[in-house]
Amino acid sequence: MIPQEIIRRKRDGEELAAADIGSFIEALAAGRLSEGQIGAFAMAVWFKGMSRAEIVALTLAMANSGDRLEWADIDRPIADKHSTGGVGDNVSLMLAPIAAACGLAVPMISGRGLGHTGGTLDKLESIPGYTITPDADLFRRVVKEAGCAIIGQTGALAPADGRLYAVRDVTATVDSIPLITASILSKKLAAGLQTLVLDVKVGNGAFMADRDQAEILARSLVEVANGAGVKTSALITDMNEPLADSAGNAVEMRNCLDFLAGRKEQTRLDTVVLAFAAEMLVKSGVAASPDEGERMARQALSSGKAAEVFARMVSMLGGPSDLIEKPDRYLAKAPVAKSVPAPRSGWLAACDARGIGVSVIDLGGGRRHPADRIDHRVGFSELLPLGSRVNAGDPIALVHAADEAAAERAVAALAAHYRITEDEPTLSPVIAGLI
Incomplete structure (x- = not known):
């Protein structure tokens, strides 16, 4: 199995055989592929997709790359x-x-x-x-x-x-x-x-x-x-x-x-x-x-x-x-906590949820690189739900940060992630469907 050939074929939109996918995943699990090769394969799949047969082959190859658990001694549904x-x-x-x-x-x-x-x-x-x-x-x-x-x-x-x-x-x-x-x-x-x-x-x-x-x-x-x-x-x-x-x-x-x-x-x-x-x-x-x-x-x-x-x-x-x-004895608290004031009066109508997640990373609560250490103390709490009525200056969240500068940046970022309107918004149901 030549990894770059499998990467090239997927890059060019070809359908990979189950055996080729299995060989690639076996090499990945054994540590015989570089991060560059793994990333190139992932990017090729991202752009070209996979057929249902390829997805099944990839899933089974990854599931079979290690141990399979059995629960015969447990009499509850697993x-x-x-x-x-x-x-x-x-x-x-x-x-x-x-x-x-x-x-x-x-x-x-x-x-x-x-x-x-x-x-x-x-x-x-x-x-x-x-x-x-x-x-x-x-x-x-x-x-x-x-x-x-x-x-x-x-x-x-x-x-x-x-x-x-x-x-x-x-x-x-x-x-x-x-x-x-x-x-x-x-x-x-x-x-x-x-x-x-x-x-x-x-x-x-x-x-x-x-x-x-x-x-x-x-x-x-x-x-x-x-x-x-x-x-x-x-x-x-x-x-x-x-x-x-x-x-x-x-x-x-x-x-x-x-x-x-x-x-x-x-x-x-x-x-x-x-x-x-x-x-x-x-x-x-x-x-x-x-x-x-x-x-x-x-x-x-x-x-x-x-x-x-x-x-x-x-x-x-x-x-x-x-x-x-x-x-409180066990869950560490960040040294700085700051309220995020609503910039104007009105209804919390929408927010950039992805931006809020990125702001947690900016505070140190997530990773930019696989080896990054996380600061478990930081993040946001007391986030008001959409549909809340607020007056200018009311707190819409509380920032937990490692220092004052990080807290100030997070306060500004979080406020910018929300849209406040004069009219009460119509919100989507939290459960949209069952498949």
Whole structure:
């Protein structure tokens, strides 16, 4: 196998044979390809696309590049959820323990931030001691005893995707339907899932800004996954504003703890989390209908059972056992906090969600290069939702920054990301469709 020949053929729009794709991915996983070759392949796929057969071959090759997990000793349905990425999207942090509290086993393999979007693993690493790459025995034990475990890819699980994932992040090739499909599903197939629910984001803060493109991606994911034997559905959700009222790492972890404590009801985040919980429970056969699934999920929250599952997962993976009770002891705070005043009176009608995500990176809360260190303290909190009425000078968010200069830049940037109008806006529903 000559890597540059495979790159050239894809660059020229040829359809690659499954054997060629398999050889390329095998070389990638073995470390025999340079970052330049990986980036060139990703860019060729971005420009020329892939047929359904090529996507299936790429997904299976990446899934088979390492270990495949089995869960024969667990008598619960094995289920998971995955998001295509957004800003202020911390759904997984609450959804996994809710689903586990309702009787599912959730071995959730998550990722770091990609481009302007936040990463579940980066958020979890704001918890002191939390191990995102446990060995297989510990991972299995946490899933069995706690009900869920949110971890990152180990070197043995879909290792080809781990390397390709990092290169995509810094080569502007994140928003490729074939690469997104293969990346998401290779990890899920390797994790031994029985059912999967996908959150396909659409809007200016998503990789798919166009509804038609989002539906194409959703259908690609659903068809490939179902074809591989995993019962899969997808919800298309709005990402024209941050989903939570926080964007960052430690600030989103605080948001998660507030949610589990019942302090985020009647929000867009609440709507999405409960909808996914219901879909997971129905898909796994635990609930007979979405309404029943939602009732079960709300009971898991109100009873405190979901919070107990989350606390046990954190403790078993090396984090503090009293994180929920004493978050201030463990979640670091940025030294500077500044309010963002509304520049004029009116209605918050629109925002640049992608720009808000980029502003988190500018504060140090994301990466420009794979090796960059993240400042988990920084970000935005108390973000007002679109449709809010404000007076000039009212706070629309709170900036958390490492120093005064960074805070001032972030204040100006965030204010510029919002559009304020005299008329009350008509907002899109947060859940746009089911595939």
